[in-house]
Amino acid sequence: MKNTSRACSAIVLAADRNPADAVAVAAGVQCKALAPVAGVPMIRRVVQALQSTDAIDRITLVGPARNLLCSEAEIEYLLSAGELDWIENASSPSASAARALSGGNTQQPVLLTTADHALLDPAMLNYFLEQALESGCDFIVGVARLETVLARFPDTRRTAARLRGGPYCGCNLFVFVTERGRQLAHFWRNVEQERKRPWRVIAGALGGGAVIRYACGRLTLEQALERLSDKLGIKIGAVVLPFAEAAVDVDTPADLLLVEKILAT
Structure with a gap:
């Protein structure tokens, strides 16, 4: 029996961003989330x-198309038994x-x-959620230092924010701790809509001085947040x-090969 005194619900974004996702094509499946x-x-x-x-006491999948999940027997069973929820995805990750x-x-x-977090495990989740729920924050994002990632996987390439004390890689782990924290989804959508110039939105929120400190490598993660x-x-x-x-998700066919190698060893 799970302890639900401070249990979270979970949302898994599982739809493809593009109709011909490179990972899905490489794996020969109809959507990336189904790539083995x-x-x-x-x-x-x-x-x-x-x-x-x-x-975690409840899980909701957001996408992919419901008919695609019929090919995944265990997921289909959980959905049919009411042990897993599904809703249709929207036009973008932030809208979903x-x-x-x-x-x-x-x-x-x-x-x-996200459904492409193929190396997600209970130890990682427990550590993240314990810290997040005790933080006193409305919203928490999970990150890993680039040096931590490269020490374990020296040949991988990860996008990292060049903040002092880092750089830091995103981990596709977020907690909306409070009702107020949920408002951040709207800010995310504004950033996403400025797809070609997301820094326009971020710079507006941080202010010019903070952006200059970031460009000079002097802005810390704590200062930015x-x-x-x-x-x-x-x-x-x-x-x-x-x-x-935690920082290794499957965005490319090369990532797919990497996680296969990690799990094999």
Whole structure:
């Protein structure tokens, strides 16, 4: 029996961004979430990790198309048995997140992750959620230092924010701790809509001085989040994860090969 005294619900963004996703094509499946890693579809790996975590009491998949999930027997069983929820995805990840966050108990913390987080495991989740729920913040993002990732996987390439004390890689782990924190989904959507110039939105929130410090490598993660918090009226924090695997999602066919190799060893 799970301890639900401070349980989160979980949202898994599982739809493809593009109709011909490179990972789906490489794996010969109809959507990326169904790409097998060591013989197990990524979406099943993520759901199993979430189910194995006492801090999660309900899981909702956002996408892919419902008929595509019929080919994944275990996921289909959980959906049919009412042990897993599904809603249709929206036009973008941020819009899908906003749609999922609009339902359910607004007082309950919500973990957000993605179906391509093939290395997600209970230890990672427990560490992240414990830190997030004790943070006193409205919203928490999970990051890992680039040096942590490269020490474990020296040949991988990861996008990293060049903040002092870092650089930091994103980990596709977020917690909307409070109802106020859910408002951040709207800011995310504004950033996403400025796809070619996202810094226009971010710079507006951080302020010119902070952007200059970032460009000079003098802005810390804490300073950046404090500026965003002040601007948006939402207390935003970060959990720095000690797990290199937390920063490895499957965005490309090369990533697919990497996670296969990691699981094989």
